[in-house]
Amino acid sequence: MYKYSDTDKKIIASRVKQFENQVNRRLEGKLTEEEFKPLRLMNGLYLQLHAYMLRVAIPYGELSSKQLRKLAFIADKYDRGYGHFTTRQNIQFNWPKLPDVPEILNELSLVEMHAIQTSGNCIRNISSDHLAGLTINEIEDPRPWCEIIRKWSTFHPEFSFLPRKFKIAVIGCDEDRAAMLVHDIGIRIIKRHCQVGFEIFVGGGQGRTPIIAKKIKNFLPKKDILNYLEAILTTYNQEGRRDNIYKARIKILVQELGIERFKSLVEENFSKLSNKELEIDKKSIEEIFQYFRLPPLKSSSDKIPLEDNQEYKNWIKQNVIPHKIKGFSIVQISLKEPKKPPGDATSNQMKALAKFSEDFSFSEIRVTHEQNLVLPHVPNKELFNLWSQLKKENLATPNLGLITDTICCPGMDYCALATARSIPISQKISNHFNNYCKQKEIGNLKIKISGCINACGHHHVGNIGILGLDRRGEEFYQITLGGSAKEDAAIGEIVGPSFSETDLIDAIEKILNTYKKHKKNKGEDFLSVFRRIGIKEFKKDLYDNFTEKS
Amino acid sequence: MIILQKNHEHKNHYKKIKEQDFLKKKISNGSILTISQWREVEHIIQAQEIDVAIEFSSDACILCENDKLSKVAMIQINFKTFKDGRPYTFAKMLRKKHNFTGELRATGHIIPDQYIFLIRCGFDSVEIEEEHKETWLELLEMDEGLYYQP
Ligand code: HEM
Ligand code: SF4
Numbered sequence: 001m002y003k004y005s006d007t008d009k010k011i012i013a014s015r016v017k018q019f020e021n022q023v024n025r026r027l028e029g030k031l032t033e034e035e036f037k038p039l040r041l042m043n044g045l046y047l048q049l050h051a052y053m054l055r056v057a058i059p060y061g062e063l064s065s066k067q068l069r070k071l072a073f074i075a076d077k078y079d080r081g082y083g084h085f086t087t088r089q090n091i092q093f094n095w096p097k098l099p100d101v102p103e104i105l106n107e108l109s110l111v112e113m114h115a116i117q118t119s120g121n122c123i124r125n126i127s128s129d130h131l132a133g134l135t136i137n138e139i140e141d142p143r144p145w146c147e148i149i150r151k152w153s154t155f156h157p158e159f160s161f162l163p164r165k166f167k168i169a170v171i172g173c174d175e176d177r178a179a180m181l182v183h184d185i186g187i188r189i190i191k192r193h194c195q196v197g198f199e200i201f202v203g204g205g206q207g208r209t210p211i212i213a214k215k216i217k218n219f220l221p222k223k224d225i226l227n228y229l230e231a232i233l234t235t236y237n238q239e240g241r242r243d244n245i246y247k248a249r250i251k252i253l254v255q256e257l258g259i260e261r262f263k264s265l266v267e268e269n270f271s272k273l274s275n276k277e278l279e280i281d282k283k284s285i286e287e288i289f290q291y292f293r294l295p296p297l298k299s300s301s302d303k304i305p306l307e308d309n310q311e312y313k314n315w316i317k318q319n320v321i322p323h324k325i326k327g328f329s330i331v332q333i334s335l336k337e338p339k340k341p342p343g344d345a346t347s348n349q350m351k352a353l354a355k356f357s358e359d360f361s362f363s364e365i366r367v368t369h370e371q372n373l374v375l376p377h378v379p380n381k382e383l384f385n386l387w388s389q390l391k392k393e394n395l396a397t398p399n400l401g402l403i404t405d406t407i408c409c410p411g412m413d414y415c416a417l418a419t420a421r422s423i424p425i426s427q428k429i430s431n432h433f434n435n436y437c438k439q440k441e442i443g444n445l446k447i448k449i450s451g452c453i454n455a456c457g458h459h460h461v462g463n464i465g466i467l468g469l470d471r472r473g474e475e476f477y478q479i480t481l482g483g484s485a486k487e488d489a490a491i492g493e494i495v496g497p498s499f500s501e502t503d504l505i506d507a508i509e510k511i512l513n514t515y516k517k518h519k520k521n522k523g524e525d526f527l528s529v530f531r532r533i534g535i536k537e538f539k540k541d542l543y544d545n546f547t548e549k550s
Numbered sequence: 551m552i553i554l555q556k557n558h559e560h561k562n563h564y565k566k567i568k569e570q571d572f573l574k575k576k577i578s579n580g581s582i583l584t585i586s587q588w589r590e591v592e593h594i595i596q597a598q599e600i601d602v603a604i605e606f607s608s609d610a611c612i613l614c615e616n617d618k619l620s621k622v623a624m625i626q627i628n629f630k631t632f633k634d635g636r637p638y639t640f641a642k643m644l645r646k647k648h649n650f651t652g653e654l655r656a657t658g659h660i661i662p663d664q665y666i667f668l669i670r671c672g673f674d675s676v677e678i679e680e681e682h683k684e685t686w687l688e689l690l691e692m693d694e695g696l697y698y699q700p
Contacts, residue, residue: 237639277700
C-alpha cells in the first residue's frame with residue numbers, strides 16, 4: 001500500500017490548518033457562503049437535504065485496516081454510526097456538523113486520509129480497478145499511476161477552478177471494472193510492440209447528457225502522461241463552457257468541437273507547453289511501484305474447503321474469485337444485504353472487517369465502484385472460517401453481479417436535488433428477488449438506480465437502468481435497457497412510458513420474462529440477449545398496446 | 551485599494567486611459583489600455599520610453615499569435631468572479647507561449663485563498679481592499695512552499 005512521504009504528511013497537515021482557518025472565517029462572517037462554497041467543496045463538504053455531507057477520498061479504492069477503523073470511529077463519534085461507500089470509491093458521512101469538520105479532517109490525517117478534491121470544480125479523487133494488482137491478465141498495476149496522477153492533481157494551482165468537476169479513472173487491463181469510459185478522462189494501460197504505455201479516452205460522463213468517452217490517443221509513452229493530461233486540462237480550462245452549468249463538462253466541449261478538432265488543440269498544447277520537469281523518469285516510476293508490491297504471499301496448493309453448507313457454497317460460487325497467486329482467493333463482500341441501503345456499512349461492520357482483514361488478508365481492504373468491498377488476499381484454507389465470521393456480521397450476502405447487487409444513489413431520502421426516492425426501490429428489488437436460486441437463474445444483471453437525472457446511481461449504464469422522476473408530485477420510474485459500464489460501454493435506451501412505484505416490480509418481471517424467452521442457452525446473459533434481439537421485443541411484451549411504428 | 555506584491559504593499563502607478571486621451575493618442579506613463587487599443591498604438595509606443603499596461607477581463611483572455619508584448623510593462627487581469635479559472639491558464643500562456651516578462655496583476659473578484667495559486671501560475675501582484683490585507687498576508691504566511699507540481 002502507498003505510504004505517505006514527509007511531504008505528503010506536511011501538505012495534508014497544512015491543508016487541515018488552512019481549512020480550519022476557512023471555517024473560522026466563514027463562522028465569523030468574513031467569507032460569504034458563495035465564497036466559502038468552493039473552498040468547502042474542495043475539502044469534500046457538501047450541503048445536503050438535512051445536513052452537511054462529508055465525502056472522504058479512498059484513493060484508487062485502497063484501505064488499510066487502520067484506516068477502516070478510523071472511518072468506523074468517525075461514523076460513531078461524528079455521525080450516526082454508519083458510512084456510505086460511493087460509486088467513485090469514496091465514503092460519505094451524512095451527518096457531520098460544520099464546526100466538527102476540521103477535527104474530523106485532523107483525525108483522518110492521522111491515518112493518511114483526507115477529503116481533498118472529492119467535490120468541487122477540480123480534479124477529483126482518481127479511481128481505479130478494485131482488482132488492480134490481483135489478476136493474471138493485467139498488463140500493469142494501475143494504482144501507481146493513480147498515485148502519480150493524484151499527486152500531480154492535488155492543489156494544482158492552474159486547475160482548481162475548472163468549468164466543472166473533472167473525473168479520471170485508470171485501468172490496467174482490457175476488462176474495465178472502473179467504468180473508465182464514462183469518465184472525463186479514461187486511461188487504459190496497454191502494450192504495443194513490447195512497450196507499455198497508455199491509451200487515452202476523453203469526454204465521457206453521465207449526468208443529464210450521458211456520453212461514452214472517445215479515444216484521443218492510441219499510444220502515449222509513460223513518461224508523457226502528466227504533460228498530456230496537462231494539455232487536455234489546459235484546453236478544457238480555456239475552452240470549456242462557463243455560461244451554462246449543464247454544458248460545462250468536458251464531454252460537451254468535445255462534442256461541440258468534435259474529437260478531431262479537440263485533439264488538435266490538445267496536441268498543440270502538448271507540443272508547445274510540455275514541461276521537462278513533468279516528465280516521469282524510470283527511477284521515480286520504480287520508486288512508486290515499490291509501494292504497491294504484493295504482500296508476501298506464498299503460493300500453495302491449498303484448496304477451498306468443501307463444506308456441506310449450501311449458503312457457504314453459494315457464497316463461494318458468487319463472491320469468491322481466484323487470486324493470481326495459487327492458494328489464495330479474492331473475497332468480494334457485498335454491501336447489498338436485503339434490508340440496507342446499497343453501499344452502507346455500519347461502524348460495527350467496518351470494525352469487524354478491519355479485524356478480518358488483519359486476520360485473513362494482510363490488513364488490506366478494497367472499495368469497488370459498485371459499492372462493495374473486497375478482501376484481496378485470503379488464503380484458500382481460511383475461506384470457511386472467514387465466511388462463518390462474515391455471516392455473523394451480515395456481510396456474507398451471496399449476490400455479487402446478480403440482480404440484487406444494485407448500484408443506487410441516496411435519492412430523496414438524503415439528496416436535495418432528488419426527484420424521487422431510490423433506496424426504497426433498491427430494497428423492493430432486493431426483497432422481491434431475495435432467493436439465490438431465482439437470482440442465479442436470471443444470471444449476471446446490473447440494475448442501477450438514480451433519484452434524478454444527475455445520474456449518481458449510474459442508471460444510464462445499467463443493463464436495466466431506473467430513473468426516478470416527479471410527475472405532478474407523484475414518483476414515476478423510467479426504465480432504460482442495454483446500458484453497460486464495462487469495456488463494451490453503452491448508454492441504455494428508454495424502453496417507453498415510465499411506471500409508478502407499485503407497477504415497477506411487475507415491469508421488471510416482464511422484462512426478465514422477455515429475456516428468458518429469448519435466451520438461447522444457459523450462459524447467455526441479459527445484455528447479450530438484449531444486443532441480439534433489440535429493444536422492440538421488450539417493448540412488445542411490456543406494453544399491451546404496443547404497436548410498431550413503421 | 552492597494553497593490554500587494556508577495557508581502558509588500560505598494561501604490562498603484564497605473565490608470566485606465568481616458569477615451570478622449572486615447573483618441574488624441576495622448577498615451578502617458580502608466581496608462582492602462584485594452585488589447586485592441588494596444589494593437590492600434592503599439593508602433594508609437596515601441597519608440598517611447600514609457601510604461602503602459604494592458605487589461606483583460608477574465609472572460610476574454612484572448613491574444614493573437616502576432617501580438618507583441620515586449621514593450622508592455624504590465625498586464626492586468628480583471629476577475630469577473632473568483633470562480634473563473636481561465637486566467638490561471640492564460641497566465642501560463644503569457645509566460646510560456648508569448649514570453650511575457652513584465653508584471654502580471656490580478657484584480658477584481660479574487661479571494662485570499664487563491665493567493666498562492668495566483669503566484670504559482672505566474673502572477674506577481676494583486677489589487678485588493680486595504681482592509682483585507684491582513685487575511686491575504688496570513689494565508690501567504692501559512693504556505694510552507696510544499697507542492698506536488700514543479
Ligand atoms: C447527496 C448528495 C449528492 C449530490 C448533491 C450530488 C450531485 C450530483 C450532480 C449535480 C451530478 C451531475 C453533475 C454533472 O452532470 O455535471 C452528479 C453526478 C454524479 N454523482 Fe452525485 N451527488 C450526490 C451524491 C452522490 C453519491 C452518493 C454518489 C455515489 C453513490 C454520487 C456519484 C455520482 C456520479 C458517479 C456522478 C456521475 C458522474 C458524471 O456526471 O459523469 N453522487 N452528482
Ligand atoms: S442522482 Fe440525483 S437524487 Fe441521486 S444523489 Fe445524485 S443528485 Fe441526488
